[in-house]
Amino acid sequence: MAWLRAALMVALVVTSVLLELVVLPWLHLPGATPDVVTVTVIALGMVGGPVRGALAGFGAGLLLDLVPPSAGLVGVTAVVLVAVGYAAGLLGQEGARAPLVQVGIVGLLAGAAVLGQALVGTVVGYDRVAWDRVPLLVLTQVVYALVLAAFVVPLVTWLWRKVTPSGPRYDLVRP
Amino acid sequence: MRDSRRTRTIVGVLLLISLTLVVLSLRGGDSARSGASGFFAPVENAAAAIVRPVRDFLGSIGSLGSKDQQISDLQKQVDDLQGQLNASDYDHNRAKELDDLLHLAGLGQFRIVPAQVIAVGPSQGFAWTVTLDAGRDDGVKVDQNVVTGQGLVGRVVSVTATTSTVLLVVDATSTVGARIESSSEVGYLNGTGDARTLELQLIDPFAPVQVGNRLVSWGVKGGVFTSGVPLGTVTEVRGTAGQLSRIATVKPFVDVTALDLVGVIVQPPRTDPRDSVLPPMPTASASASPSASASSTPKVSSTPKASSTPKASSTPKASSTPQASKSPSSTPSPGKT
Numbered sequence: 001m002a003w004l005r006a007a008l009m010v011a012l013v014v015t016s017v018l019l020e021l022v023v024l025p026w027l028h029l030p031g032a033t034p035d036v037v038t039v040t041v042i043a044l045g046m047v048g049g050p051v052r053g054a055l056a057g058f059g060a061g062l063l064l065d066l067v068p069p070s071a072g073l074v075g076v077t078a079v080v081l082v083a084v085g086y087a088a089g090l091l092g093q094e095g096a097r098a099p100l101v102q103v104g105i106v107g108l109l110a111g112a113a114v115l116g117q118a119l120v121g122t123v124v125g126y127d128r129v130a131w132d133r134v135p136l137l138v139l140t141q142v143v144y145a146l147v148l149a150a151f152v153v154p155l156v157t158w159l160w161r162k163v164t165p166s167g168p169r170y171d172l173v174r175p
Numbered sequence: 176m177r178d179s180r181r182t183r184t185i186v187g188v189l190l191l192i193s194l195t196l197v198v199l200s201l202r203g204g205d206s207a208r209s210g211a212s213g214f215f216a217p218v219e220n221a222a223a224a225i226v227r228p229v230r231d232f233l234g235s236i237g238s239l240g241s242k243d244q245q246i247s248d249l250q251k252q253v254d255d256l257q258g259q260l261n262a263s264d265y266d267h268n269r270a271k272e273l274d275d276l277l278h279l280a281g282l283g284q285f286r287i288v289p290a291q292v293i294a295v296g297p298s299q300g301f302a303w304t305v306t307l308d309a310g311r312d313d314g315v316k317v318d319q320n321v322v323t324g325q326g327l328v329g330r331v332v333s334v335t336a337t338t339s340t341v342l343l344v345v346d347a348t349s350t351v352g353a354r355i356e357s358s359s360e361v362g363y364l365n366g367t368g369d370a371r372t373l374e375l376q377l378i379d380p381f382a383p384v385q386v387g388n389r390l391v392s393w394g395v396k397g398g399v400f401t402s403g404v405p406l407g408t409v410t411e412v413r414g415t416a417g418q419l420s421r422i423a424t425v426k427p428f429v430d431v432t433a434l435d436l437v438g439v440i441v442q443p444p445r446t447d448p449r450d451s452v453l454p455p456m457p458t459a460s461a462s463a464s465p466s467a468s469a470s471s472t473p474k475v476s477s478t479p480k481a482s483s484t485p486k487a488s489s490t491p492k493a494s495s496t497p498q499a500s501k502s503p504s505s506t507p508s509p510g511k512t
Contacts, residue, residue: 022293
C-alpha cells in the first residue's frame with residue numbers, strides 16, 4: 001500500500017499549496033499569511049519519518065517556488081523545507097508525544113523555517129531579504145502555526161493511519 | 176545502522192538538488208518556472224473560482240439579519256426590501272471598486288483590462304507578488320502597469336495564457352519613476368519590502384519636497400512605466416536639501432494587502448496626463464492644483480493638452496474651458512469673465 005501513502009502525501013502537499021496561495025490571502029489576516037504548507041510538511045514528517053518528511057518538504061518547496069506568483073529564486077524554499085521535514089521526522093519519531101509537545105514542535109519548526117528562508121536567501125545573495133521584518137514575520141508565523149497545528153496535525157495523523165497497514169511499528173518489523 | 180545511512184543519503188541528495196536549482200536560478204533562466212506555471216495556473220484559477228462564491232456568500236450573510244426583519248414587515252415595505260437586497264454593502268463595494276477603476280482609466284485615457292487577484296505570493300519569500308486571472312489571451316504583456324482606482328499597484332513580470340504575475344510597487348526590487356505633483360521634479364520611488372512605505376529619491380538634491388506632496392508616475396515614451404498614474408503621498412523627509420542621502424518616505428495610495436479587483440493598462444495614453452488623474456486636493460489650498468478642476472468632469476480629460484502647461488492653469492477658472500489653453504497669455508484677469 002505504499003502508493004496509497006505516496007498519493008496521500010502528494011494530495012496533502014498540493015492542497016496545502018493551493019490553500020496558502022489562493023484561499024488564505026483572502027482572509028486578509030494581519031501580519032504574514034499563515035504558512036499551511038510548512039505545517040503540513042512538519043505533520044507529514046512527524047507521522048511518516050525523516051525521509052518522507054524530507055521528500056514532502058522538497059516537493060512542497062519546489063511547488064511553492066515554481067507556481068505563480070513566485071518571483072524569487074527557485075529552490076530556496078525547497079532547501080528550507082527539506083531541512084524542516086527532516087527535522088520534524090527526527091523530532092517526532094520518539095514514540096507518541098503529548099499533543100502539547102507536538103504542537104510546540106510545530107511552532108518551533110515553523111519559526112525556524114522563516115529564519116531559514118531569510119538565512120539561505122542572504123547566503124545566496126538574494127537581494128530582497130529584509131532582516132528588519134524578520135522578527136515580526138517569525139512571531140506571526142509561530143502564532144499562526146500553533147493555531148493551524150491544532151487542526152492539521154490530527155487530520156494528517158488520522159489520514160495517515162487510514163492508509164497505513166495496521167500495526168503501529170510496521171517499519172521495525174522488517175529485518 | 177543501514178536505515179539511518181540510507182536516510183542521510185536521501186536527504187543529502189534532496190538538499191543537493193535544491194541547492195543546484197538555486198544556483199541555476201541565480202544564473203537566470205525561468206524555463207522550469209514557465210513550464211510549471213503553465214500547468215498549475217489553471218488549477219489556481221479553478222480553486223479561486225470555487226472559493227469566490229463561498230466568500231461572496233459569507234460576505235452577504237451580514238444582511239441576513241435585516242432580511243428576516245424586513246420579511247416580517249413584507250406587506251408594508253416590499254419595495255424597501257427589494258432595494259436593500261439589490262444594494263447590499265458587499266455589492267456596493269464591488270461596484271465602487273469598478274467605478275473607481277473606470278474613473279481613473281477615463282481620466283488618464285488608459286485602456287485597461289480588468290482582472291481579479293487569484294493568488295498572493297507567500298510572505299516568507301520576501302517577494303511581493305500576486306497572480307491575476309488575465310493573461311496573454313486577454314492582451315496582457317510583460318511590463319504593463321497594473322492599477323486600481325486608487326493608483327499604481329505594480330508591473331507585470333510574467334504571463335501565461337490565462338494568468339499573469341504582478342510585481343507590486345512595495346517589493347524591495349521595484350523601482351518606479353515618480354514626479355512630484357504640480358512640478359517637474361522627478362525621482363525614483365523604490366519599494367522597501369514593507370506594505371506601507373516606499374522611498375523616494377529625487378534626481379535633483381535641491382528640489383523642494385514636503386510632507387503632503389503627492390506623487391504621480393513618470394515614464395519616458397516607449398518605456399516601461401505609464402505616466403500620470405497616482406503613486407502615493409510623502410509622509411516624512413529625512414535629511415536636508417542638497418544632501419545626496421536625502422530620502423522621502425512615501426505612503427502608497429493603494430493598500431497592497433487588500434487587493435481584489437485591478438486593471439492592467441494595455442494601452443497607455445497618447446499624451447502625458449500629468450496631474451489630471453489625481454483626485455482633488457482634500458483641503459482647498461491657495462495653490463489651486465490643476466488636478467482640482469481637471470478631474471471635476473471626466474469629459475475635460477479628453478483634451479489632456481490643456482493641462483500640459485501647469486503654470487497656465489494656476490487659476491482654476493481659466494482651465495475650466497479647455498479651449499482656453501491659449502488664453503493664459505491673453506487674459507490676465509480671467510476672474511472677471
